[in-house]
Amino acid sequence: xxxxxxxxxxxxxxxxxxxxxxxxxxxxxxxxxxxxxxxxxxxxxxxxxxxxxxxxxxxxxxxxxxxxxxxxxxxxxxxxxxxxxxxxxxxxxxxxxxxxxxxxxxxxxxxxxxxxxxxxxxxxxxxxxxxxxxxxxxxxxxxxxxxxxxxxxxxxxxxxxxxxxxxxxxxxxxxxxxxxxxxxxxxxxxxxxxxxxxxxxxxxxxxxxxxxxxxxxxxxxxxxxxxxxxxxxxxxxxxxxxxxxxxxxxxxxxxxxxxxxxxxxxxxxxxxxxxxxxxxxxxxxxxxxxxxxxxxxxxxxxxxxxxxxxxxxxxxxxxxxxxxxxxxxxxxxxxxxxxxxxxxxxxxxxxxxxxxxxxxxxxxxxxxxxxxxxxxxxxxxxxxxxxxxxxxxxxxxxxxxxxxxxxxxxxxxxxxxxxxxxxxxxxxxxxxxxxxxxxxxxxxxxxxxxxxxxxxxxxxxxxxxxxxxxxxxxxxxxx
Amino acid sequence: xxxxxxxxxxxxxxxxxxxxxxxxxxxxxxxxxxxxxxxxxxxxxxxxxxxxxxxxxxxxxxxxxxxxxxxxxxxxxxxxxxxxxxxxxxxxxxxxxxxxxxxxxxxxxxxxxxxxxxxxxxxxxxxxxxxxxxxxxxxxxxxxxxxxxxxxxxxxxxxxxxxxxxxxxxxxxxxxxxxxxxxxxxxxxxxxxxxxxxxxxxxxxxxxxxxxxxxxxxxxxxxxxxxxxxxxxxxxxxxxxxxxxxxxxxxxxxxxxxxxxxxxxxxxxxxxxxxxxxxxxxxxxxxxxxxxxxxxxxxxxxxxxxxxxxxxxxxxxxxxxxxxxxxxxxxxxxxxxxxxxxxxxxxxxxxxxxxxxxxxxxxxxxxxxxxxxxxxxxxxxxxxxxxxxxxxxxxxxxxxxxxxxxxxxxxxxxxxxxxxxxxxxxxxxxxxxxxxxxxxxxxxxxxxxxxxxxxxxxxxxxxxxxxxxxxxxxxxxxx
Numbered sequence: 026x027x028x029x030x031x032x033x034x035x036x037x038x039x040x041x042x043x044x045x046x047x048x049x050x051x052x053x054x055x056x057x058x059x060x061x062x063x064x065x066x067x068x069x070x071x072x073x074x075x076x077x078x079x080x081x082x083x084x085x086x087x088x089x090x091x092x093x094x095x096x097x098x099x100x101x102x103x104x105x106x107x108x109x110x111x112x113x114x115x116x117x118x119x120x121x122x123x124x125x126x127x128x129x130x131x132x133x134x135x136x137x138x139x140x141x142x143x144x145x146x147x148x149x150x151x152x153x154x155x156x157x158x159x160x161x162x163x164x165x166x167x168x169x170x171x172x173x174x175x176x177x178x179x180x181x182x183x184x185x186x187x188x189x190x191x192x193x194x195x196x197x198x199x200x201x202x203x204x205x206x207x208x209x210x211x212x213x214x215x216x217x218x219x220x221x222x223x224x225x226x227x228x229x230x231x232x233x234x235x236x237x238x239x240x241x242x243x244x245x246x247x248x249x250x251x252x253x254x255x256x257x258x259x260x261x262x263x264x265x266x267x268x269x270x271x272x273x274x275x276x277x278x279x280x281x282x283x284x285x286x287x288x289x290x291x292x293x294x295x296x297x298x299x300x301x302x303x304x305x306x307x308x309x310x311x312x313x314x315x316x317x318x319x320x321x322x323x324x325x326x327x328x329x330x331x332x333x334x335x336x337x338x339x340x341x342x343x344x345x346x347x348x349x350x351x352x353x354x355x356x357x358x359x360x361x362x363x364x365x366x367x368x369x370x371x372x373x374x375x376x377x378x379x380x381x382x383x384x385x386x387x388x389x390x391x392x393x394x395x396x397x398x399x400x401x402x403x404x405x406x407x408x409x410x411x412x413x414x415x416x417x418x419x420x421x422x423x424x425x426x427x428x429x430x431x432x433x434x435x436x437x438x439x440x441x442x443x444x445x446x447x448x449x450x451x452x453x454x455x456x457x458x459x460x461x462x463x464x465x466x467x468x469x470x471x472x473x474x475x476x477x478x479x480x481x482x483x484x485x486x487x488x489x490x491x492x493x494x495x496x497x498x499x500x501x502x503x504x
Numbered sequence: 505x506x507x508x509x510x511x512x513x514x515x516x517x518x519x520x521x522x523x524x525x526x527x528x529x530x531x532x533x534x535x536x537x538x539x540x541x542x543x544x545x546x547x548x549x550x551x552x553x554x555x556x557x558x559x560x561x562x563x564x565x566x567x568x569x570x571x572x573x574x575x576x577x578x579x580x581x582x583x584x585x586x587x588x589x590x591x592x593x594x595x596x597x598x599x600x601x602x603x604x605x606x607x608x609x610x611x612x613x614x615x616x617x618x619x620x621x622x623x624x625x626x627x628x629x630x631x632x633x634x635x636x637x638x639x640x641x642x643x644x645x646x647x648x649x650x651x652x653x654x655x656x657x658x659x660x661x662x663x664x665x666x667x668x669x670x671x672x673x674x675x676x677x678x679x680x681x682x683x684x685x686x687x688x689x690x691x692x693x694x695x696x697x698x699x700x701x702x703x704x705x706x707x708x709x710x711x712x713x714x715x716x717x718x719x720x721x722x723x724x725x726x727x728x729x730x731x732x733x734x735x736x737x738x739x740x741x742x743x744x745x746x747x748x749x750x751x752x753x754x755x756x757x758x759x760x761x762x763x764x765x766x767x768x769x770x771x772x773x774x775x776x777x778x779x780x781x782x783x784x785x786x787x788x789x790x791x792x793x794x795x796x797x798x799x800x801x802x803x804x805x806x807x808x809x810x811x812x813x814x815x816x817x818x819x820x821x822x823x824x825x826x827x828x829x830x831x832x833x834x835x836x837x838x839x840x841x842x843x844x845x846x847x848x849x850x851x852x853x854x855x856x857x858x859x860x861x862x863x864x865x866x867x868x869x870x871x872x873x874x875x876x877x878x879x880x881x882x883x884x885x886x887x888x889x890x891x892x893x894x895x896x897x898x899x900x901x902x903x904x905x906x907x908x909x910x911x912x913x914x915x916x917x918x919x920x921x922x923x924x925x926x927x928x929x930x931x932x933x934x935x936x937x938x939x940x941x942x943x944x945x946x947x948x949x950x951x952x953x954x955x956x957x958x959x960x961x962x963x964x965x966x967x968x969x970x971x972x973x974x975x976x977x978x979x980x981x982x983x
Contacts, residue, residue: 033922089649092861095868109865110651113619116646116858120626123641130640132627140592142621145818148611160921161609162602166594170568193672196850204710224850231683233712333851339624340819341851364506371675371703372812372820374853386588442639 047289098146101391126451128466129340129444131305131426133337135457138380149375153366155190169378175346175385179311180328182321189346190368191332191378195304198329198345199267201369202300205327205347206265208355209298214259216277217267218247220274220300225267234265244421245277249287256291261294264288266478270319270328271306274427274446274452275419275492278306281317301328304343306424308335312390312397316423326351335393335455342377396456400425404454406465414471417485417499419492425454428492430485432470433477441466448486588915588950601653606680607945608922610784612816614936616783617859628854632845634669655823656967658790659807661800663848667683668825668856670811674783675703676848677808677824678695681779682707683848684806684826685744687834688777691926696746697726698752701781704746722972724756728766735770742775743767748784749798749807753925754898755905757785760796766802778804783822784932785903787814791869791876795902805830811860814872814934821856875935879904883933886942893950896964896978898971904933907971911949912956916963920945927965 028493090112099105107494125136138177152159155169169191176391177187183206192198199222208211215227215236237259240251247269256264266288288297300320301307307330310316319328327347332338352367388396404425411429418429429452432438443450452458478485487499494502554669569591578584603613631638635649648670658668671677678701686692694715696704708715716738719730726748735743746759747769760780769775780786780798786809789795798807811821831846867875890897890908897908910929911917922929929939931945957964966978973981 089646089653090861091650092654092864093868094870095866105866109862110619115624116644117622120623120642126625127641130629132629132642134576134627134642136625136627138624140589142624143592143596144599145617145624146615147603147611148615148812148816149599150609150812150820151613160918160923161611162606162918162921164601165595167568169569173568174568175571193853194849194851197847200848222850223845224561231711238506295980331851333629335628337627339627340853340855341629341849341965366702366706369675369679370820371701372673372810374819376819382569383588385571387574387584389571391573411787431562439639439641440642444639449928 049143068234087239089498123442123446126440127442128458128462129442129450131331131334131453131455133333133335133455133457135337135455136337136384138339138383141376141379141383142472144376145422151191151373151375151378153368153371154375156188163375165375165378168382169375172344172378172381172385173346176330176346180319180321180346182346186349187346188349188352188367189344190343190374191381192329192343193370193374193377194333194341194366195222195302195329195331195343196227197369198304198327198331198343199224199300199302200228200231200328201345202302202347203234203265203267204232204369205231205351205355206298206300207234209326209351210263210265211295213263213265213298215265215267216252216255218269218272218278218279219274220245221267222304223271225302241277243491244419245275245280247284249283250278252284253287253291256287256293260292263298264293265298266300268299268301268325270301270303270310271424271426273304274444274449274451275299276306276424276451278310278317278421278423281319281323281325283358297324297327299327303324303330304330305331305334308393309397309400309425310423312394313401313423321346321348332377335396336381336384337383337456338377338380340374340377342374343382344381398455400456400458401461403458403460406460407452407454407467410429410463410467412498414467415498415503416470416474417488417492417497419504427452427454430488430498431484432473434473437470437473440485441469446497447491448488449491520923521946524720527708539956545900566628569596574606574788578867602921605919606921607937608920608924608929609943610810610813610932610934611811611934612814612934614934615818615859615863617628617862620855620858620862621859628858629700630670630852630854630857632847632850632852635667642854642855646853646859647746648854651823651857651860651864652825655809655825659798659800661825661827665828667828667831667846668823670852670860671808671822671824671837671855672849672853673820674701674781674808674810674822675706675807677783677810677822678703678779678781678814679707679710680824680848681781681806681826682713682744683711683744683807683828684834685777685779686713686831688830689742689744689775690807692742692744692777694744695731695734695746697758699724699756700746700748701752701783704781716948720756720972723898724751724754726763727760728759728762731763732766733874735766735772739771742777743772744777745779747778747804749780749782749789750903750905751932752783753905753923753928754907755785755900755930757900757902758797758803759790760798762834776803778806780804780807782807782809784810784813787872788904789902790874792902799826800825811856814875815860816935817856817859817863819853819856821853823860823861879933879935879937882937882939882942885939886931886933886946889946891977893946893975894918894951894973894982895949896967896976896981899938899973905932906933909967909977911952912962913952916949916952920948927967928970 034211095105147163149163151164151166151169152161155166173189215229215234216239218239218241220241221348227400237255239255240248242248268281268284270278329343329345332342355367404420404427407427408418416430420427428449428451431445431448484500489497542835626642628642628644631640632646634645647771652668657734692937694708694713695718697718697720699720716734718734719727721727747760747763752755806822806826808822811817834846883899883906886906887897887899895909899906907930909928913945963979968976968981
């Protein structure tokens, strides 16, 4: 386990006492530090864990592998090599364990890139624009453009009308999309639902844009009534809108058509830019029947997805696709800066495109479709079993994100790497999450839960405000 | 060769005719597309190459490996696997060739991470802050913090006084450093020399900051006389200053002490923030005797370096170190955004820290010192030999970047992957650039050069404006 790797010959730093966290937070960023994860069960070091909470800005070295200056005779004795090999072997073991117990984050951990191991010897760098070759020859633009073409086709934008690149993560796609929007409408106001990913609000701050947070429905979707009211208060300035194709916490899909209608019917025709944050579901939705379509045939400006989520990839990455005409606006402005670079980053990871290319080629549309169906099926299985057990649970129609009552014990949450917010937790059913894994999770949850609530002193929390009364099984709402 | 990989069974797109480039550009981004690199020598397809130039915003699919939907029987026939294996094998061969012929970019291509191949099976992600553990267990923060500690010590900042993270590239470090500066002084003006990396100017635009470009000396260093004059015109607003620890083109090191003196003597005491862009030399300088010191004992705010440059890494990465107190300013502001994330990106590559940790542990300070000395020695060798041959050349004292007359033939430039700007080119002598490699480059250059200029109709260009009269060997300036 990761938490225990540092104990042996490693440098285990003292855990400093720190201040409690502000209440508001993002599920990707759960901050209670782990107590050393030595015990599988409940209890254990729970008490000590609860007492330590961290606030951002504290420089807490919970534990780390310090770098030590090699001894002069290290090369002779081989001790250095032995030391490093032992650290790595233990680390690898912990990764296996942590990968096995993982449910909370939307990462497909099921991939086999053995065939690509040979490429790790090269420093592959797609400097700047994917469509402009650099003199640096050790790149993978051939693969990158192949991947981009595939996504442009998925979202129905012609080869000569799109521009895009492979990013380092979903956040970079969002930062890029919002930036393009701002360059198209320099005095535009950014609208995003409260349940948008935090990177959207980070972008607003970075770019010095005014940002209006729009309310959400219980499902997590943007509330278009409130959106309309917000628009009407700011008639004089164009709108830059973030549309969530699957929110982080509830997997809610904003109603793109209704957003467009709201804009057009309220005087914003030709005065809006829509960025679709499709971090996870942007790649799943096209394969779901009945799902509303994300397509550039609608008046949207950009779409981003993450590559390490549904596709699966050893490192974070993403795909950003936008209209070429918007990039022309951006690049003509950038010229005077002596830069012809329309990406956010300069040097760019050249391995990620090859991983994506490899998976897309192997699986194809049909392969993804099969996997999406499996995920949705397994998500429904989990929801049904939780409901049967009398646990509050919600599953949005187009989503494989199962939202339910937060397990009472933090040790359990960490063990299964659940992402939590307030009184809710979620499991994101990815292709590597099998029925077996779900069963073993469910059994463990039920076993623990019977202890947590056995005395009747404490009851499971009411989470009707988060998931709706009809989904809540608290004492008040259960039928 | 990369340029020819697409020819066989690959999808070789038609090369579209496009418009010429604006003259002004950045050396990391040379844009003339390669003609298929079939011939080793001069001439060949040169004509056709010269006629095709690209402007940003054109979506040119020079060549790419298209993704094809698998046939239903692919799994049975194994044809898909065979096809992909053949693409990858050819690609690998091209990488070997391109890695061998590489001189222009400051990337150390000499690394052996075989021991880390086993980790490619894991989706390692250091979400958000390195010092705040997330519930996602498949991370490498233990390694990341070890690496950060090493750099903080190198730049003399105490463990409890620094904050930092491992970035995706040098650009991300610069974007972060300038952002921290802006958060500390929201109405500050950004000052950067004209020869600063383009990411600095990109940051100014992204962050809506006023930016003053400061002139440079012939060496490439910031001209502090002009800097002073610029400051005096903007007395009422604080200064955010980018200091180059090695410029991209000339490897020039700005005089940090003089910059600080200029600020303090002109009424900016306690009203400035300095970000040091140490992309390449930030890691080499500490090991050069006589070099001015980059240290947090001086009033600087942040330092960034690239990890894929001097250290060498399969993918781009970098290290960003700043003062913890500045991050507290940033994070208290970010709280209301429901984010406790002081990094630019959200999901972060967890492999890069392990690569860096591995190399730092193996080589240590002593190892780096040896390599730096070798690089400087080899750079001097190259400079001396070019000078002997009557070729205009400059080498800044603390640098391993050899600036010289741009080779007349673009085929030759591409073959050696030289970075060029106007009439100058450069070779960055990295640990993998041996005397043998330099000799083979020199011999080829001299052979070609005697053809280019044999008739006497054309003479080598004058580059006195770029490198100074004393270094220029054109007809006018040679003694």
